[in-house]
Amino acid sequence: MKETLTTISERTGFSITTISRVLSGKSKKYRISEKTSEFILKEAKKCNYSPNIIAQNLRTNKTDTIGVLMPSVANPYFAEMASVIIAEANCRKYTSIVIDSMEDEENQKKNLATLIARKVDGIIAAPCGSDPTLFEEIQKMQIPLVLIDRFFAGSHISYVTTNNYLGGVEGTNMLIRNGHKNIACIQGAKNSMPNKKRVAGYMEALRVAGLQDNAIIVGDEFSIQNGYMETKLLLGRKPRPTAIFSLSNTIGLGALKAIREAGLNIPDDISIISFDNNIYMDYLTPPISRMGQPVEEMAKLAVRLLMECIESKRNLCTQLELSPELISRDSVKNISSI
Numbered sequence: 611m612k613e614t615l616t617t618i619s620e621r622t623g624f625s626i627t628t629i630s631r632v633l634s635g636k637s638k639k640y641r642i643s644e645k646t647s648e649f650i651l652k653e654a655k656k657c658n659y660s661p662n663i664i665a666q667n668l669r670t671n672k673t674d675t676i677g678v679l680m681p682s683v684a685n686p687y688f689a690e691m692a693s694v695i696i697a698e699a700n701c702r703k704y705t706s707i708v709i710d711s712m713e714d715e716e717n718q719k720k721n722l723a724t725l726i727a728r729k730v731d732g733i734i735a736a737p738c739g740s741d742p743t744l745f746e747e748i749q750k751m752q753i754p755l756v757l758i759d760r761f762f763a764g765s766h767i768s769y770v771t772t773n774n775y776l777g778g779v780e781g782t783n784m785l786i787r788n789g790h791k792n793i794a795c796i797q798g799a800k801n802s803m804p805n806k807k808r809v810a811g812y813m814e815a816l817r818v819a820g821l822q823d824n825a826i827i828v829g830d831e832f833s834i835q836n837g838y839m840e841t842k843l844l845l846g847r848k849p850r851p852t853a854i855f856s857l858s859n860t861i862g863l864g865a866l867k868a869i870r871e872a873g874l875n876i877p878d879d880i881s882i883i884s885f886d887n888n889i890y891m892d893y894l895t896p897p898i899s900r901m902g903q904p905v906e907e908m909a910k911l912a913v914r915l916l917m918e919c920i921e922s923k924r925n926l927c928t929q930l931e932l933s934p935e936l937i938s939r940d941s942v943k944n945i946s947s948i
Contacts, residue, residue, distance in 0.1 A: 618654060679733065679737070736759045768926055790881060808885060882942070
């Protein structure tokens with residue numbers, strides 16, 4: 611015989627309502643004694659009672675799932691971010707559905723439609739493109755939504771991001787302090803807000819140092835291939851840049867490959883600093899200096915914000931910007947005396 615709330619009620623003598631409240635973890639809310647709760651839980655375990663999750667979801671209009679939309683899970687940065695979100699959601703007994711938009715706005719539109727059709731309780735997204743319309747429509751549907759890493763200027767959608775402008779300034783200043791005046795910047799997706807802010811920071815640091823006329827900004831993707839191809843071209847310039855600021859870890863990997871293929875040494879022949887902090891960068895030769903982003907903190911805060919939206923049944927307008935960290939390693943040479 612299949613165990614149900616009714617059969618447990620008949621054996622324990624407690625009402626179906628009381629049993630349901632205990633098994634759903636609401637004993638304290640309804641002031642059910644610890645002794646009663648332990649007795650009911652013990653009986654449910656003894657008879658291997660399994661609740662009908664689908665039926666519960668239909669009654670509560672909750673699925674205990676969240677959607678996680680990333681622009682590229684092939685990128686270690688976004689893979690780590692998704693991993694932390696999944697773990698954090700799991701601690702709160704939520705299942706995560708992770709979808710990769712592949713940095714394509716049409717894919718993004720289809721992906722979001724899929725998540726909505728699956729009736730997720732909320733969505734955490736690192737959007738691609740510069741048009742907030744689709745995400746604002748989701749907010750109007752009263753679907754809890756939090757953006758992570760990327761956001762839309764002037765929008766009221768909640769987000770958690772890094773102060774990418776500050777990162778652009780500090781990364782460039784590190785090179786300037788070491789005597790570099792011919793600094794190339796390899797950027798990622800031009801329409802993404804982090805990229806725009808990093809480029810703006812790079813330009814501001816050059817302007818303050820009186821080097822704005824030396825600005826070199828190339829590239830258009832957060833990819834290894836972009837870093838590789840653009841570095842190949844930069845190394846053919848005359849004069850060749852003395853330093854490269856790659857605006858993502860993936861761009862930096864491509865740049866390293868191109869530099870090595872050219873037979874050049876880092877940092878003796880050319881210096882490099884990257885954005886994003888991944889542990890493997892300390893195992894490269896030489897270890898790479900970078901602007902680290904607090905990925906774990908961002909992901910945990912995004913989940914926390916989303917849960918607040920889900921519990922309050924309304925979208926908040928909480929917009930958080932965390933500070934990056936300059937991690938100095940061995941890939942930058944001081945050429946002040948040269």
